[in-house]
Amino acid sequence: xxxxxxxxxxxxxxxxxxxxxxxxxxxxxxxxxxxxxxxxxxxxxxxxxxxxxxxxxxxxxxxxxxxxxxxxxxxxxxxxxxxxxxxxxxxxxxxxxxxxxxxxxxxxxxxxxxxxxx
Amino acid sequence: xxxxxxxxxxxxxxxxxxxxxxxxxxxxxxxxxxxxxxxxxxxxxxxxxxxxxxxxxxxxxxxxxxxxxxxxxxxxxxxxxxxxxxxxxxxxxxxxxxxxxxxxxxx
Numbered sequence: 682x683x684x685x686x687x688x689x690x691x692x693x694x695x696x697x698x699x700x701x702x703x704x705x706x707x708x709x710x711x712x713x714x715x716x717x718x719x720x721x722x723x724x725x726x727x728x729x730x731x732x733x734x735x736x737x738x739x740x741x742x743x744x745x746x747x748x749x750x751x752x753x754x755x756x757x758x759x760x761x762x763x764x765x766x767x768x769x770x771x772x773x774x775x776x777x778x779x780x781x782x783x784x785x786x787x788x789x790x791x792x793x794x795x796x797x798x799x
Numbered sequence: 800x801x802x803x804x805x806x807x808x809x810x811x812x813x814x815x816x817x818x819x820x821x822x823x824x825x826x827x828x829x830x831x832x833x834x835x836x837x838x839x840x841x842x843x844x845x846x847x848x849x850x851x852x853x854x855x856x857x858x859x860x861x862x863x864x865x866x867x868x869x870x871x872x873x874x875x876x877x878x879x880x881x882x883x884x885x886x887x888x889x890x891x892x893x894x895x896x897x898x899x900x901x902x903x904x905x906x
Contacts, residue, residue, distance in 0.1 A: 726837075
């Protein structure tokens, strides 16, 4: 089993940046990397991108390519996701995920609510 | 991008009913299709991966089938704890898209 603990909820103003952390523990060697998925209020799940444990390669959904950076600290098994130039429609719960082969979102963090409001 | 379309968007069912949810992919994804369950206020939880392989700890009343572009999730006998929203997700190519979700409600 893998456990993921994310940083706390935040409120940001439009135009600001936010950085969310996600610490993994447990049998993480059975998994391949981190992904990030967000969920706007009352909406479905939206995959944002991911980062490989093997070589640190990142891959982003096109709509997030310019504003999002995903990184990891392998020594602490912690992932980070920074979103810049926040807009009101970035208000959502952001989940980190540990992936299995085949893009399986196998283990989910508890979620971090980011509220963007003036 | 591969589009994932679930049907129905929602359904009402009774405890003990057999429930089937369908997921269609806009392109061939072989069996790289996964199902997640999400209860209100909670993070999603992986149920099935590789179209038909149950995640450890998932009750045997859940099953998945399909390949290519057409997939189904079946709950053989709906239990009170199964009322939730279910999402399919393809892992064949980036971006790893999700279906819009199917909400299973109590009749």
